[in-house]
Amino acid sequence: MGTVLVVTSGKGGVGKTTSTAAIGAALAATGDKVAVVDFDVGLRNLDLVLGAERRVVFDFINVIQGHAKLSQALIRDKRLDKLHLLAASQTRDKDALTEEGVEEVIGALRSSFDWVICDSPAGIERGAKLAMRHAEIAIIVTNPEVSSVRDSDRIIGILDARTAKAERGETIQKHILIARYDPARAARGEMMSIDDVLEILSLPLIGIVPESQSVLQASNVGSPVTLANPKSPAAHAYLDVARRLKGETVKMRIPTGKRKMFAGLFRRAA
Amino acid sequence: MMFGFFKLRSAPVARDRLKVLLEHERAFSGKPDLINVLREEILGVIGKHVAIDPGKVRLTADQAGQVSTLTIDVEIPTDLPRATAA
Numbered sequence: 001m002g003t004v005l006v007v008t009s010g011k012g013g014v015g016k017t018t019s020t021a022a023i024g025a026a027l028a029a030t031g032d033k034v035a036v037v038d039f040d041v042g043l044r045n046l047d048l049v050l051g052a053e054r055r056v057v058f059d060f061i062n063v064i065q066g067h068a069k070l071s072q073a074l075i076r077d078k079r080l081d082k083l084h085l086l087a088a089s090q091t092r093d094k095d096a097l098t099e100e101g102v103e104e105v106i107g108a109l110r111s112s113f114d115w116v117i118c119d120s121p122a123g124i125e126r127g128a129k130l131a132m133r134h135a136e137i138a139i140i141v142t143n144p145e146v147s148s149v150r151d152s153d154r155i156i157g158i159l160d161a162r163t164a165k166a167e168r169g170e171t172i173q174k175h176i177l178i179a180r181y182d183p184a185r186a187a188r189g190e191m192m193s194i195d196d197v198l199e200i201l202s203l204p205l206i207g208i209v210p211e212s213q214s215v216l217q218a219s220n221v222g223s224p225v226t227l228a229n230p231k232s233p234a235a236h237a238y239l240d241v242a243r244r245l246k247g248e249t250v251k252m253r254i255p256t257g258k259r260k261m262f263a264g265l266f267r268r269a270a
Numbered sequence: 271m272m273f274g275f276f277k278l279r280s281a282p283v284a285r286d287r288l289k290v291l292l293e294h295e296r297a298f299s300g301k302p303d304l305i306n307v308l309r310e311e312i313l314g315v316i317g318k319h320v321a322i323d324p325g326k327v328r329l330t331a332d333q334a335g336q337v338s339t340l341t342i343d344v345e346i347p348t349d350l351p352r353a354t355a356a
Contacts, residue, residue, distance in 0.1 A: 145284075146284050146287065146288055149288055150288060150291065150292065150295075153292050153295065153296070154295070157296070186281070188279070189279035189280070189281045189282065190279070190280060190281060191281055192281045192284050192285055193281065196281065196284075196285040199285075200285065200288050200289060200292060
């Protein structure tokens with residue numbers, strides 16, 4: 001039986017989809033069988049970030065409604081044969097995602113994959129609640145910025161109250177992934193520090209992804225950053241997250257402005 | 271430049287504002303039925319000692335600035351006997 005993980009945040013634009021793609025790819029690269037599932041019905045993007053947008057024939061809703069088999073809807077990544085995508089529907093109404101349908105599909109995925117990663121839509125509505133519903137582990141993507149931290153706090157409350165695990169009286173494992181961290185600005189006191197964010201949310205940290213050109217470049221070309229720019233600090237951060245999820249103890253890399261500057265110099269020189 | 275340096279240290283302000291805000295949000299949000307739960311439990315405790323009319327209990331939660339207040343207004347009839355001995 002695999003592990004169901006939700007990548008969530010409350011706020012939009014903090015890096016959920018990028019993180020889902022990168023963590024999925026990093027786990028698949030270790031040999032684990034991974035399914036990434038897009039829950040953002042009507043605003044799907046995981047297919048685009050993974051470069052599979054032209055290969056989507058059937059989606060999550062088609063499977064729920066019995067118009068396609070799960071095996072037909074799963075898209076195998078061209079670079080990593082252990083990575084599979086279940087796309088969201090772009091045209092259907094979000095109400096087509098039913099509670100029973102989600103339970104059935106997630107249950108089926110759990111029995112044939114090592115990891116089922118649910119990419120949550122922004123907000124705290126139905127889609128976000130269904131994405132977290134069957135998760136055992138939650139990764140809360142947070143930017144060191146007031147609105148993102150506040151929304152993370154809200155989503156943490158919902159994770160503790162509305163997941164199937166919580167309703168059974170168990171605790172869902174929660175981790176903070178800080179994304180878009182700018183070490184130079186944090187050093188100048190213009191951006192909240194890692195410690196500030198962790199103190200406020202009082203949850204363990206699973207990784208720090210620096211704000212970086214390589215993340216944008218990876219999504220531009222439709223490739224997880226761990227494949228597009230495997231030597232970038234952002235890729236290292238995600239590869240470390242995958243190792244931590246697998247139970248390894250990995251020293252936390254704190255991004256520094258210097259490293260980023262040198263990486264930039266080398267890229268330009270190349 | 272020096273002026274800019276001092277002006278830009280806004281992170282501590284962000285942190286402190288968040289701490290105050292979230293303390294209140296954690297107490298009263300995410301639990302929309304908190305007031306009802308409190309109402310039922312308080313009613314239960316008082317009802318053990320005094321017979322009260324559930325319709326004559328008012329509970330309100332308020333938040334102003336850095337202070338939250340919980341107001342409990344229970345009407346206890348003086349002519350009714352005590353429910354059970356404690």
